[in-house]
Amino acid sequence: MPKPIRRVVVLGSGTMGGGIAAHVANAGIPVYLLDIAPTSLTPEEEAKGLTLESPEVRNRIVNAGLERIKKSNPPALFSEKVLDLITVGNFEDNWEWVAEGDWIVEAVIENLEIKQNLMARVEATRKPDAIVSSNTSGIPIHKIAAGRSDDFRAHFLGTHFFNPPRYMYLLEVIPTPDTDPAVVERITWFAENILGKGVVIAKDTPNFIANRIGTFAGQYRVHYALQHGYTVEEVDTLTGPIIGNPKTATFRLADLVGIDVWNYVAENLYKAVPDDEMREYFKVPEPLAEMVRRGWLGNKTGQGFYKKTDNPDKKKRFWPINLQTLEYEEPKNPRFDIVGKVRKIEDIGERFRQIFAAADEDRGATFITETTLAMLTYASRRVPEIADRIIDVDRAMRWGFRVERGPFELWDLIGTRYVAELAEQRGHVVADWVKEMLAAGYESFYQWEAGDNVAYYDLYEKTYKPIENDARVVNLNALRHSGKELARNDSASLIDLGDGVLLLEFHSKMNALDDAIAEMGYRALDLLEKDEWVGLVVANQGENFSAGANVAMIGMAAASKQFDQIEQAVKNLQDLLMGFRFAPKPVVTAPHGLTLGGGAEVAMHGDLMVASAETYIGLVELGVGLIPAGGGCKEMLRRVVNPAVQDTQYVDPFPFLRKVFETIGMATVARSAVHGRELGFLSPCDRVVMNDRYRIGEAKKAVLELVARGYVPPARETARVYALGKRGLAALHTAIYGMLEGHYISEYDAHIARKLAYVLSGGDLDRPQWVPEQYILDLEREAFLSLTGEQKTLERIMHLLQTGKPLRN
Structure with a gap:
């Protein structure tokens, strides 16, 4: 393991600098974020009688960067608490902080002279083994370090993050001929293991690897479309998922990144690659240049290649631009025979x-x-x-x-x-x-x-x-092709991970839970009874872990009043998850992405959770007029209320009950696994993996560690949950009444909330007490079943299925 990086200094608090600082803090590493001190006052500062020496003026620019971090959408931070790891300052008053950095990242304006002058200051201040890097994408890395000492250049390289740094997996590391290979190894290890990035080594050439190829591909498509009369909609139809690209395709991607930024990257490349045989394709076509002149820059200005319109039918909201006339036209939803022919070919x-x-x-x-x-x-x-x-x-x-x-x-x-x-x-x-x-x-x-x-x-x-x-990188498809898939149905598979570890994989649509998944889950439990298997991992490599129960099936069953079928399905899920919880061998769940409703309940029923940092976990059933019934209520009580009561006999458990009620009642979804831990979905013992490629490998490792420690399953007979009874129920009813009177919720919201409060309080218990976990499960199932018989719940389910949006009736 290379020498650790314990503190990072980021120079420049703009979009990239702020994003890098935020993600370093996400990883638990303290970071200094510095920027220039202003050289003039704003009218507002003058009106307040401030001077250039006033502290709030000195840090005005970096504080603005910090505010962008706080307000960024999608969120740059795993949790608001992460902000405690970011300390802001300016280049004049706080420059000595640079000496504390193990890694100093430059992310200032794309100006070679400014960067070179900054590097001279860094060289005079940095400690001898500190790594220095630049996040530039448009200036040769070696030029930034020109004139610096041999030791400085040996510790200098490029580290090109993609925006936004939290979400984009790629990090291009660009050594120069002078960079010490040990420095490359050190920053690569830190980026992969601590920041959770996928590192590639690039040469110090214009725009490095991804942007060089990606910009050419985008520019070539634009030029070809203009030369051959393809429309914006046609190009996006032909360059999205049908050819293995994201849905943003070409023009929607340009709107997302900003047409001005798109043009700047292309223009920069045109100047930087005089010997590139395809250089002419980096020229910005006149329609794109004119759009920038008009201020039509994409999503950030409300119009670019697409313009959002408010049509009465609310179906055709985004009108594409005509590349010849630069006028917006009604969408035509183009169709190509070839697309229809190959669409379903996997x-x-x-x-x-x-x-x-x-x-x-x-x-x-x-x-x-x-x-x-x-x-x-x-x-x-x-x-x-x-x-x-x-x-x-x-x-x-x-x-x-x-x-x-x-x-x-x-x-x-x-x-x-x-x-x-x-x-x-x-x-x-x-x-x-x-x-x-x-x-x-x-x-x-x-x-x-x-x-x-x-x-x-x-x-x-x-x-x-x-x-x-890397043993931590598991490819389920490769295991499947090599004959390691032991069983399969339409929704789930059992895969041999090796070393006696079994894996239950979901692969239904949206990985929604259904009877077929439950069937495979029970089969996994049966196999755990055999000596050849030492434990189970529940994970998959789909886009998301699980979107929850199959709402369409619940809605159809409720509409046809098949309540016995609904009750049996809920009971099967409860029994399966309790089977995971009390299995004879360790069960480790490894969620990632959306982990909602029943998916969250699956994740919480293992001995340990090994979650991707980008896990968005939440119990969202109230959005469709239901409450969690697969053990979600019980688990949240066990994870949030139980520890508080067990820590001290004098604690008031109601604030912890209220936290659970609010989290479920507001259908709160965690912004990250770290936030999920704060909400109570993850326990203090559950692990968060920054690099999602390692998630399943780390989950397997966790199973083997539990086995090596002499795993003994929890005893079902002593599994208890603390319930407050009527005292908690009365307090929650008071809170519901206040929200209803304040018009924060509807009458039906209040009705569902009272059902939830009843379950979380333990029903009609006359005093607070410990109750068996099964007691809460029975209350969950009863409340869930009663709500499926309500017309307004059915309306909510159908509205969600038809529109993709929740209904507040």
């Missing part, structure tokens, strides 16, 4: 092969074929200019732009030789090294095994090199 290689085969027959296929071949061949010609390894190019594109496959992975999956020949036929230039590779008999960029790439073609050694294997 194999992305087969999907592209069919698209390419139709390139001269279907207008949509033509666009995808030409723009994809241009991107793939451009990527081949940029290696080894921008990176020595093709795997770094692919990872940079997957992690930086969230595409399904990087260019060389995609090329392989379509057919390496086929794509090379087709590209040449259609006038795209394939890199010489690719032709040499194919001529030498290497038929792919990667060696593939069980659906995963295990080795990559090395340009220098002209053979395959194994991809480094």
